[in-house]
Amino acid sequence: MTGETAEFRRRRLRRRNLALLGVLLGLVVLFYLITLVKIGGNV
Amino acid sequence: MPATFANAELAGPRTRDWWLLMKPNVMRLVLFSGITGLVLAPGALHPVLLLAAILCIAVGSGAAAAINNWYDVDIDRLMLRTRLRPTATGRIAAADALAFGITLAIFAVMVMGLALNWVAAGLLAFTIGFYVFVYTLWLKRRTPQNIVIGGAAGALPPVVGWAAVTGGVDVLPLLIFLIIFLWTPPHFWALALYRSRDYAAAGVPMLPVVAGAPATRWHVVAYTAVLLTASALPAVLAYTGPIYAVAALGLGAYYAVHVWRLWRDPCERTAIRAFKVSIVYLFGILAALLADYGAAGWWS
Numbered sequence: 001m002t003g004e005t006a007e008f009r010r011r012r013l014r015r016r017n018l019a020l021l022g023v024l025l026g027l028v029v030l031f032y033l034i035t036l037v038k039i040g041g042n043v
Numbered sequence: 044m045p046a047t048f049a050n051a052e053l054a055g056p057r058t059r060d061w062w063l064l065m066k067p068n069v070m071r072l073v074l075f076s077g078i079t080g081l082v083l084a085p086g087a088l089h090p091v092l093l094l095a096a097i098l099c100i101a102v103g104s105g106a107a108a109a110i111n112n113w114y115d116v117d118i119d120r121l122m123l124r125t126r127l128r129p130t131a132t133g134r135i136a137a138a139d140a141l142a143f144g145i146t147l148a149i150f151a152v153m154v155m156g157l158a159l160n161w162v163a164a165g166l167l168a169f170t171i172g173f174y175v176f177v178y179t180l181w182l183k184r185r186t187p188q189n190i191v192i193g194g195a196a197g198a199l200p201p202v203v204g205w206a207a208v209t210g211g212v213d214v215l216p217l218l219i220f221l222i223i224f225l226w227t228p229p230h231f232w233a234l235a236l237y238r239s240r241d242y243a244a245a246g247v248p249m250l251p252v253v254a255g256a257p258a259t260r261w262h263v264v265a266y267t268a269v270l271l272t273a274s275a276l277p278a279v280l281a282y283t284g285p286i287y288a289v290a291a292l293g294l295g296a297y298y299a300v301h302v303w304r305l306w307r308d309p310c311e312r313t314a315i316r317a318f319k320v321s322i323v324y325l326f327g328i329l330a331a332l333l334a335d336y337g338a339a340g341w342w343s
Contacts, residue, residue: 012057015057015058016058019058030091030094030095030098033091034092034095034154034158037089037091037092038158
């Protein structure tokens with residue numbers, strides 16, 4: 001594998017990991033807010 | 044792209060491929076109809092729960108699409124319209140699409156159940172299951188009635204949205220279900236009229252392939268007539284006010300003109316036009332329902 005392709009793959013993996021991190025953080029925030037609302041009885 | 048990754052499978056999926064796997068164009072319509080159900084339902088949801096319900100409907104739609112992409116990978120490779128889908132090109136392995144779809148489906152149903160209620164969750168699970176098992180696995184490759192019966196899956200999101208708020212089902216969401224259910228066949232038959240070679244090559248028994256173009260145009264005219272009648276029902280049964288009535292009449296006339304043109308002048312151009320106008324028609328009907336509801340709230 002050439003240096004260029006290794007760099008290409010590294011960047012792609014980094015973008016994918018950041019996207020996954022964003023999704024997971026979003027879910028944590030969503031579940032946290034849902035829990036607050038449900039506990040608060042604001043249904 | 045570097046030469047080493049000329050092969051799509053070696054290059055691996057981009058983040059965007061996972062998004063495309065969920066058929067965002069279909070998701071847009073599903074979301075809009077689901078939000079219509081959420082808004083029209085009596086009662087109010089906390090904004091966080093409203094957001095959760097919208098997310099669940101969107102993710103449920105994406106889940107069904109991903110599983111559909113898994114099963115249809117062989118025929119998607121044969122059709123011009125679908126040959127660039129991530130599974131068809133090999134950027135996403137079919138098995139990965141299946142795993143992705145099942146994960147999303149479980150997520151959507153569980154969150155809907157835990158955050159909203161289990162009636163909405165059950166309806167969402169039924170919608171995904173109907174699309175996957177009844178439409179994709181059973182009907183699509185077997186009968187020209189595939190999209191007539193399978194259309195029920197695409198028509199259920201407003202009922203899911205309504206149930207998310209109320210925990211039940213009422214006449215108005217069922218009327219919206221009926222409108223979308225009757226809209227689906229003429230919409231897809233217009234598409235199939237100018238993609239019939241595609242469907243024939245893939246062995247999908249769409250109506251133009253099995254019965255021919257003239258019979259399909261007849262079906263489009265007949266279904267549109269029934270659709271336009273059904274679209275009047277929310278106003279006739281006094282579930283909506285004058286804004287919806289006027290909009291339904293105008294949109295119906297607009298759609299009818301293009302179906303009439305397809306009937307009188309059968310060619311690719313009129314079929315494409317009828318297909319595109321059908322999308323405008325449904326978005327218009329749903330927007331009119333929302334506008335009518337908003338106006339009623341404004342005046343009261």
